[in-house]
Amino acid sequence: MTDKFISIEGIARRYPGADGGQISVFEDLWLSMPRGEFGCVIGHSGCGKTTVLNILAGLDEPSEGAVIVDGQAIEGTSLDRAVIFQSHALLPWRTVLGNVSYAVTSKWRKWDRAKVKAHAQKFIDLVGLTGSEHKRPSELSGGMKQRVGIARALSITPKIMLMDEPFSALDALTRGTLQDEVRRICLETGQTAFMITHDVDEAIYLADKIFLMTNGPGAVLAEIVENPLPKDRARIDLHRHPLYYALRNHIVDFLVSRSKTFAATVINHDPRNVPIVRPGLSEPTIVASPKMIETSPAQTIAR
Amino acid sequence: MTSSLRLRAAIVSIALFAAFLGIWHIATRGTGTVANMTPEYAKLMGLTATAGKSAMPGPLDVGAKLWEHLKSPFYDNGPNDKGLGIQLGFSIARVGLGYFLAVIVAIPLGFLIGMSPLFSKALDPFIQVLKPISPLAWMPLALYTIKDSSISAIFVIFICSVWPMLLNTSFGVAAVRKEWINVARTLEVGTIRRAFTVILPAAAPTILTGMRISIGIAWLVIVAAEMLVGGTGIGYFVWNEWNNLSITNVIIAILLIGIVGMLLDQILARFTRMVTFPE
Numbered sequence: 001m002t003d004k005f006i007s008i009e010g011i012a013r014r015y016p017g018a019d020g021g022q023i024s025v026f027e028d029l030w031l032s033m034p035r036g037e038f039g040c041v042i043g044h045s046g047c048g049k050t051t052v053l054n055i056l057a058g059l060d061e062p063s064e065g066a067v068i069v070d071g072q073a074i075e076g077t078s079l080d081r082a083v084i085f086q087s088h089a090l091l092p093w094r095t096v097l098g099n100v101s102y103a104v105t106s107k108w109r110k111w112d113r114a115k116v117k118a119h120a121q122k123f124i125d126l127v128g129l130t131g132s133e134h135k136r137p138s139e140l141s142g143g144m145k146q147r148v149g150i151a152r153a154l155s156i157t158p159k160i161m162l163m164d165e166p167f168s169a170l171d172a173l174t175r176g177t178l179q180d181e182v183r184r185i186c187l188e189t190g191q192t193a194f195m196i197t198h199d200v201d202e203a204i205y206l207a208d209k210i211f212l213m214t215n216g217p218g219a220v221l222a223e224i225v226e227n228p229l230p231k232d233r234a235r236i237d238l239h240r241h242p243l244y245y246a247l248r249n250h251i252v253d254f255l256v257s258r259s260k261t262f263a264a265t266v267i268n269h270d271p272r273n274v275p276i277v278r279p280g281l282s283e284p285t286i287v288a289s290p291k292m293i294e295t296s297p298a299q300t301i302a303r
Numbered sequence: 304m305t306s307s308l309r310l311r312a313a314i315v316s317i318a319l320f321a322a323f324l325g326i327w328h329i330a331t332r333g334t335g336t337v338a339n340m341t342p343e344y345a346k347l348m349g350l351t352a353t354a355g356k357s358a359m360p361g362p363l364d365v366g367a368k369l370w371e372h373l374k375s376p377f378y379d380n381g382p383n384d385k386g387l388g389i390q391l392g393f394s395i396a397r398v399g400l401g402y403f404l405a406v407i408v409a410i411p412l413g414f415l416i417g418m419s420p421l422f423s424k425a426l427d428p429f430i431q432v433l434k435p436i437s438p439l440a441w442m443p444l445a446l447y448t449i450k451d452s453s454i455s456a457i458f459v460i461f462i463c464s465v466w467p468m469l470l471n472t473s474f475g476v477a478a479v480r481k482e483w484i485n486v487a488r489t490l491e492v493g494t495i496r497r498a499f500t501v502i503l504p505a506a507a508p509t510i511l512t513g514m515r516i517s518i519g520i521a522w523l524v525i526v527a528a529e530m531l532v533g534g535t536g537i538g539y540f541v542w543n544e545w546n547n548l549s550i551t552n553v554i555i556a557i558l559l560i561g562i563v564g565m566l567l568d569q570i571l572a573r574f575t576r577m578v579t580f581p582e
Contacts, residue, residue, distance in 0.1 A: 059485055077488045089482035093504045093580040102500065106490035138581040156490070 003034035004068070005192055006056070006160060010271075011065030013051050025051055026219040028271045029065070031211060036190045040203040042251060043213030044259060049196045053164050056194060057083045070159055079107050082153035084163040088145040090137040090152075097133040100124055100152050107156040123155040124148075127181060143174035147181070154185065161186075163195040167202065179205055180235060187231075200251050204244070205235050212254050214262040220271055222262050225251065226278040246279040324362045331361035360551040368551045369558075383543060385535070387555070391563060393535040397453070397528075398521045398567075401460025405517065409465045410510065413472025414498060417506070423473065430469065438463035438524050442531055452532035456525070463524045464517035471513025475506030507578035515571035522564045537563075 008031040017023040025048035033039045041049045054060035056067060058077035067074045069081070082103075090099050100120035105111065111119070124133055127147040137145055146166060153161055163182075167175040183206055186193050197203050203210045210225040228243045238244060262269075340348065360368075376388030416423045438459045445455035479502050487497045529538025537556055544552035 057489055059488060077491060079489075079491050081489070083485070083489045085482055085485070087482055089480075089486050091483060091486070091501065091504070092582045103490055106492050136581070 004032040005035035005037075005070060006039075006194065007032040007068040008052070008056070009066050009068060011052075011055060011062035011067065013048060013055070013060070014063045024218055025216050026213075029221055030272045030274070031221055033192065033194070033209065035192055037208045038186055038193045038195070038206055039209045039211060040195045040197055040207035041211045041213060042197060042200065042203050042255065043219065044215050044255065047213045047216040047219040047259075049213060050164055053083075053162055053194065053196050056160070057081055057162050059083075079156050080159040082156055082158035082161050084146075084149050084153045084161065084166045086165045086168060088137075088142075088149040090145055090148055092137050095134050095136055096124060096129060096140070096148050096151075097121070099137070099148055100155050103152045103156050120151075120155055123151040126154065126185065127151045141174075142170050143178060146170065146178060150178075150182065150185075154189075154191075159192060161191055161193040163193065165196050165198065168198060175199075175202075176235060182206065200248060200255070201238070203251070204229065204247055205233065205238055210251065212251065212259070214259045218263065220263070220269060221274050222254065222258070222266075222269070224274055224276045226276060228278055228280065243279065250277070250279045327362050331357040331359045358550070360554065364551050365554050369555050372555060382534070385540075387537075387540070387559060390535060390537045390540040391559060394525050394529060394537040395563065397456050397536065398460055398518075398525050401457040402464050402518060402521050404457075404461045405464040405468060405521075406514065408461075409468035409513075409517075410472050413469045413510070414476050414502070416469070416473035417476025418498070418502070423477070430466070434466045434470075439527055439531065442528065446532075452534060456528045456532050456536075459528045460521045460525060464521045467516040467520065468510070468513040471516070472506065472510045475509025475513075476502055478509070479505040504578070504580070508575060508580075511571065511575040511578055515568065515575060518567045518571050519564065522560075522567055526560060 008029060011029050012027045013025045014022040015025065025046075029052065031052075041052065043049050051060055055062050056069075056074075058074055058081065074081075091102065094102060097117070097120055100123055101116050104116045104120050108116070108119075121133065124130060127150050129144060129147050129151065132140065132144065137148070140148070146169075149166070166182075167178055170178065179202060182193075185191065186206075193206075195203075195206065204227065208227055210227065212222045212225060213219050214222050225247070228247060229238070229241050233241065258265075372387045376386045378384075378386040379389060412426075416426055441459055441462050442455060445458045446452065449455050449458060483501050483505055484497070487501045492500065525536065526538035526541065529536035530542045533539050533542070537560055541553055541556045541560075544556065
């Protein structure tokens, strides 16, 4: 864990409560990812997943802590971090080409029209929308709209791609094909990606690391699950892999029961040293265990 | 299906219009009592007294007079006798100028209010107080300060068209979807470029709706304003013809005010359709 391309360092997000106090969505959250990895956050609604992503995108600010990307603390939004929105957020008065071009001209102000068009076209082709360049979003299906969203995000060649439940509004078939597309593109380009999802299978298929968050308010990152499935996994026969059910059951178990009881049952949870779990054929094994025994109140304060 | 509906609607419209003309014609036929009088006195009294003709002109009188006006709309026989085209031209020019000034003021100010919560709150009390004031109430103040009746009328048009545009612009700007703003933010689009490339197109339908309401109000107000300031314009024409007791001309003026108002509204409706985007 030496390469920390993305490093979320002790961030917290609090909102003013109704009684004048503060409601904490999450506290002291630490999370890091190396370059080229695909990370997925899974948790129930209200655990602050979207807030984490918005903070990473620069759309929201943490009440405490910092986020470091590629050696620099982030400040506001950046063209280095592209966001694929859940609601695709296309500008309805622009065509497909217009929407992608808008992003391209935002990144490269001095490019002439032809260069912008050629660059945008390349990414429209990449997501398989060749021929629909001059359609408006209202003429596209949900899946096609999200393809435009992906093309727009990729067209600015970001360091990180941030996705907030990008496929949750799509039907199962479309979702599957788009997952294939995203995985293909990320593998081909070595794109670092961070995604929020509700869908366990989506996380298993796409992610190298799955971050499990407990229920909010006061949510914590409970554990990091390393995906044991081979890199060349295919969506078609994913469920035939011997480790698939071990992994899936582990995550589902967490979502069904442990996400609720985690705070009460695990007392010595150290947010800076979250256990990394790699589900195997038998019981899940903890590959990097936190220094649970030494954790004392003094240490907690020092942190 | 739709074409047959339109056809049937047109038939009903024409039938209603014909019925209206028929009733009007019958109601204004000469049926009044004829008083006995000397020929000299009868000359002074006119047809209403001698032939029992209704003082209200019938559709045929109005049609004949209208034809007369349409034949020479731009004649000018001195201050009290100008063609209807000239009078309407003056009114449209005043409305156009006052409305144009209102657009220049209301749309940038609406953007400011919509984009800045500070200005929104700070300017709100002024807008709340100024908005319900009848535009004609400004007239004496305008006449006193500007000392020119024609410019005062333009000012009155300005003040009445500014509010709907201002409110609609600020509402449209403030109600732009958060996700579109976020797209611009993640693409590091600056405030000015964001205002023109995201907020303006997103708020354009609302802004144009405000402009459409404004042109309607401006056209309502110009008639009253010109009755007050006098001199030229369709409003002055109506009042002048009332003083001349020419009900025929008053009816013609009413008809033309309606038609011009409809055309102005249609023009703005077309612009609104141009900027409306399907979602």
